[in-house]
Amino acid sequence: MARTPPDSLFPDYPAMPDDRFERHLAVHGLVAGLDEAGRGPLAGPVVAAAVILDLQALPDGLNDSKALSKKARERLFEEILVTSTVSIASASAREIEATNIRAASLTAMSRALHSLPLIPSYALVDGRDIPPGVKCPARALIKGDARSLSIAAASIIAKVTRDRMMTRAAAIYPAYGFDSHMGYGSARHLVAITEHGPCPLHRMTFRPLRKD
Template sequence: MLEQAARARGWLRIAGVDEVGRGPLCGPVVAAAVILDPDRIPVGLDDSKKLSPARRAALEAEIKASAEWCVAEASVAEIDALNILQASHLAMCRAIAGLLRAPDHVLVDGNRLPKALAISAEAVVRGDGRSVSIAAASILAKEARDRLMVDLAQQYPGYGWEKNAGYPTPDHRKALLNLGVTPVHRRSFKPIHNILCQGHSVSS
């Protein structure tokens, strides 16, 4: 386990960090940072995409009850201004900064570390399947973003965000053509940019 290896090198407070929402055409990107209690690690932690909704919800409650955690986001405006990678890293840095006490070491899902991260860290490719802390962070981030997209679906009905979470599914793409682009769509993403160039948009 990566956490055990990090503790063997002398770090005690090890945070796992992951983000959810790079691929959707709308909504913020959400990140979570989690420091698990080594004596209270929830059973069954795994990549959030491999878990059923019911299992994710149960694990989210266990993580929040037993670990130190923070969920943060970067807005659609920040995604359009910075690009999705940099906005993801911004959300990660906000989640780490939001922990009550700073970690000694951070395990970041992916192959790049946020440039603004000023503490000891390592990038872990496919980390949500290799680190329980990253897996926990992926669960919190996904649950938080899914709830947020359900709320946005009520504000902008017809796009199916309560089911597709803003990803470019056929029903979402069809709704874009029929209903237009909303204020929470990412204008820097090519499918949205192309539609706007054709003059299809809706007001807030």
């Protein structure tokens, strides 16, 4: 499947993500944006989302999830689900351990893309890499969540979904406070690991959990 150089189209970085990529590629058919959340935490899955936006019904205020408040992300999450075609997938802590976080993230994005109920003609992927097995032309965009609206939408879906998963995990493993740090290596989390040891959600190949 043909690939285009990552930044060969619209190489500039706008102040906020826009729909230039989507409108340029829409002549070929549907365009899906892919992103993931949860590469850095010590615990929990990595979650990916694929989003095909309706360019005539864009939710107001779409932006990179990292630039939004929790309240704004939650609002946009619901609006994206109503106005867009969305698929969500994940790779577990065990899958991350079996390969590595990069491979697991790409696998999760591939799963999300191939689970869409509609078949896209193009995929816009946040980062430098194309997920394995992608069956349509794909473009990797460095900092894509700050450049492409569909990738920004996918970043919101992935982030909110993962946060909700970790909040549910906090009820199962209350000693770790997953609902406050979402599995990242906060001081509270590190103290909990020291006191209680790891739980099944922890990524044992990540420092400081990894035993060399």
